[in-house]
Amino acid sequence: MTSSLRYTLTRLLRLVLVLAAVAVVAFSLAKLSPIDPVDAYLGPDVARVGPEQRALIAEKWGLNQPPIEQFSHWARNLLSGDLGFSMTYNAPVAEVLASRVLASLPLMGLAWLLSGLLGFVLGILAGAYSGSLLDRVIRVYSFVLASTPTFWLAILLLVMFSVSLQWTPVCCAAPPGMLADEVSLWQRLHHLLLPLATLTLLGVAQIALHTRAKMVEIMQSDYALYARAQGASRLDIALRHGARNAALPALTVLFASIGELFGGSVLAEQVFAYPGLGRATVEAGIRGDIPLLLAITLFMTLLVSSGNMIADLLYRLVDPRMRQAETLEWSQP
Numbered sequence: 330m331t332s333s334l335r336y337t338l339t340r341l342l343r344l345v346l347v348l349a350a351v352a353v354v355a356f357s358l359a360k361l362s363p364i365d366p367v368d369a370y371l372g373p374d375v376a377r378v379g380p381e382q383r384a385l386i387a388e389k390w391g392l393n394q395p396p397i398e399q400f401s402h403w404a405r406n407l408l409s410g411d412l413g414f415s416m417t418y419n420a421p422v423a424e425v426l427a428s429r430v431l432a433s434l435p436l437m438g439l440a441w442l443l444s445g446l447l448g449f450v451l452g453i454l455a456g457a458y459s460g461s462l463l464d465r466v467i468r469v470y471s472f473v474l475a476s477t478p479t480f481w482l483a484i485l486l487l488v489m490f491s492v493s494l495q496w497t498p499v500c501c502a503a504p505p506g507m508l509a510d511e512v513s514l515w516q517r518l519h520h521l522l523l524p525l526a527t528l529t530l531l532g533v534a535q536i537a538l539h540t541r542a543k544m545v546e547i548m549q550s551d552y553a554l555y556a557r558a559q560g561a562s563r564l565d566i567a568l569r570h571g572a573r574n575a576a577l578p579a580l581t582v583l584f585a586s587i588g589e590l591f592g593g594s595v596l597a598e599q600v601f602a603y604p605g606l607g608r609a610t611v612e613a614g615i616r617g618d619i620p621l622l623l624a625i626t627l628f629m630t631l632l633v634s635s636g637n638m639i640a641d642l643l644y645r646l647v648d649p650r651m652r653q654a655e656t657l658e659w660s661q662p
Contacts, residue, residue, distance in 0.1 A: 340638050340641070348631065362617060366619070369615065416620075417609075417616045418621075422620050426628065432606070433598075433606040435521060439525055447529070448535070449537075451471075451537040452543075453567050453572060454467065455468060456540065456548060457548060457566070471541075483523070484600055490523060497522055498519060501520060502517065532586060536582050585637065591629055591632075595607035595610055599611060
């Protein structure tokens with residue numbers, strides 16, 4: 330068995346254990362919540378429903394069973410491919426999850442890519458010209474946005490561009506009242522612009538700061554000093570020698586930021602009334618929709634863990650020394 334195959338199988342086993350642990354913890358926290366799923370399901374009509382009807386509703390959703398039996402029933406259905414039924418949206422959880430993921434994928438995917446590229450470029454420039462005006466501007470920008478709440482920036486952009494300038498829509502992923510087939514690509518992009526700008530601007534900061542720190546270290550190294558003695562410029566050294574070495578910490582932060590990106594999307598989608606996965610999470614939490622909450626939690630755990638595994642595999646492509654060290658480790662008796 331090769332080292333790569335062993336590594337992949339080990340990470341997959343860890344992923345299964347992590348998913349199992351997350352499922353148990355998420356279910357326990359949901360059951361400890363003070364929200365009564367039956368009351369949340371009934372909404373304003375809760376006062377007009379008698380005990381018998383409440384008992385029938387609880388029996389229909391399986392809420393009258395002990396928590397251990399509820400979890401066992403959910404786990405058995407999960408292994409058979411059934412994610413359960415959502416009380417919030419009155420639809421199978423698989424359908425709700427698929428539709429919300431398709432709505433959030435352009436937002437989160439583009440924000441993730443743009444923040445990674447912009448943060449890496451800004452970090453390279455700041456580290457290459459450490460101490461300059463450009464470096465100070467990038468650091469101030471990064472420090473300010475790193476401490477800025479997502480909802481505050483979203484509200485600020487909404488007030489500025491949607492209310493004052495009226496350049497962008499106020500809410501939603503499409504014009505209200507239009508069927509999905511009637512919405513053009515430009516209208517979708519127009520509604521996506523402000524949520525995308527919010528998540529991208531906030532995601533740039535961490536990547537830029539980590540990349541800058543690595544670039545400052547590289548620019549002070551012996552081989553950078555030797556290249557400068559041969560007449561190479563700062564930018565040339567940064568691009569030819571520093572960018573590849575600085576890519577490792579940038580990849581680490583980029584893939585580790587997937588969870589933070591989802592947390593930011595929850596707030597951004599609430600401000601912009603964007604019908605994505607983050608807003609579905611809030612609705613499921615408010616209504617005590619345990620099957621939907623568990624499905625979203627497991628999906629995000631799988632996404633974050635897969636991102637970390639992909640980052641580790643990319644390390645082996647960026648830095649061949651890691652492949653050599655791993656081969657030596659597995660070859661030892």
